[in-house]
Amino acid sequence: MNWKLKYGRKNNYFKNMNIVFAFRVIHAFFALVILYFISQYLSPVQQGWYYTFLSFSALIYLFDFGLSTALVHISAIEFAKSKWGMNGAIIGGDTKRFEDFINIAFHKYIKLAFFYFFIIFPFGILYFNLSQSSQDIFWFIPWIIHIISAALSLICFPFINIIEGTGNIKEIYKLKIIQVSLGTILCCIFIYFNNPLIAVSMILLSLFLTTILWLLIYRKNNLTSVLKIKGKFNWKENVDPFKNKIGLTFLGSYLFTQIYTPILFYYEDPSLAGKFGLSLAIANMVGIISSSWITINIPKMTKAVAEKEFKFFKRLFMKSFLKSVVFLILSLITLIVFYLFFEKYEITNRLLDFYSFIGLLVIILIMHIINSIVIYLRCFKKEPLVIIHFVCSVVTLFIGILFIPHYSVNGLISIILIIQILIALPISIIRLKKFSY
Secondary structure, three states, rough: OOOOHHHHHHHHHHHHHHHHHHHHHHHHHHHHHHHHHHHOOOOOHHHHHHHHHHHHOOOOHHHHHHHHHHHHHHHHOOOOEEEHHHOOOOOOOOHHHHHHHHHHHHHHHHHHHHHHHHHHHHHHHHHOOOOOOHHHHHHHHHHHHHHHHHHHHHHHHHHHHHHOOOHHHHHHHHHHHHHHHHHHHHHHHHHOOHHHHHHOOOHHHHHHHHHHHHHHHHHHHHHHOOOOOOOOHHHHHHHHHHHHHHHHHHHHHHHHHHHEEEHHHHHOOOOHHHHHHHHHHHHHHHHHHHHHHOOOOOOHHHHHOOOHHHHHHHHHHHHHHHHHHHHHHHHHHHHHHHHHHHOOOHHHOOOOOHHHHHHHHHHHHHHHHHHHHHHHHHOOOOOOOOOHHHHHHHHHHHHHHHHHHHHHHHHHHHHHHHHHHHHHHHHHHHHHOOOOO
């Protein structure tokens, strides 16, 4: 390989890694700020409502059904011979085909946004009306704001994921830093003034507003691409089969974690749901930071597979995976030490008990390993684990619903761990070893 090309790859890698890691750290810092405001200014019941609202906004990823991830991988392949010009102009390659790709993706997300609103909005009204604490919480108008904000955020997905997939990682993560910064400031302001259920919508609303401004100022050509119908890109052949497999994997991930906050809210009480939601948010925070080493390389790994540079792909993946696992394990140990240190203070009263908290941390570690295997296979546009993961998630959900009324959150975490350790993780490793290219 030419030394200039090799040096250029390394230089770009470190630049991209720096911005992604910076975003993850900033995101984690702001998450801690929000956690502080929640513990200081919200009651345990309000905390439960906050995280239950947040779990419903995570449903946008079920409606997305893996499409955003598919767009990152497919963009890396479709844009391999092109580059970006001024205001989002496409230079080289099949310009019309890629513009059509953006156009179809945007219209798909418009439909998803409408489906999300008209399904989740009435369901939420019915669900929250059944809560015994609904009479004491101002939730109806915040629910309208939340659902509209979530639906609008879906419209931003095609632009963000397609441009990230083309390799413009630095640009996208700078945008994400602005989004999370603005969203966090607004969220904390509303929590401080005792409007927690309006606060929960601020990250989503900031995502929509900053994305639209970014497109209008820097990428007008991409925004106008959604008005041009060319019919050159075959969506059913190039996207749907891959997206549907990813979607089942995403559904499985949601069922493993996010869905249990509203279930605990319904079967137990808002306070316990809030403890689970807060503990899960902390565990997810370190998981997201750790995944940076792999996330940053998805476009590069997908492109390497498309160009049959398998040795480079495998070396890059293993290097990224090992760094991410070491960082995650050290971070989880640090969280356990902090929990023990602050156990005598009031803040741990807002979290799950010590052993349940450790159980959540182990779940995050196992999910990180499984998700890394999934990403490895997905770079080849393969999803051989989709069925087993989906089945494990559904079985966990049904057993979890049966266990929660009798064994509460401890029973739920035990069931998740048993199925992950005995079924999901071993099968994932076996499938990876049998995979050949």
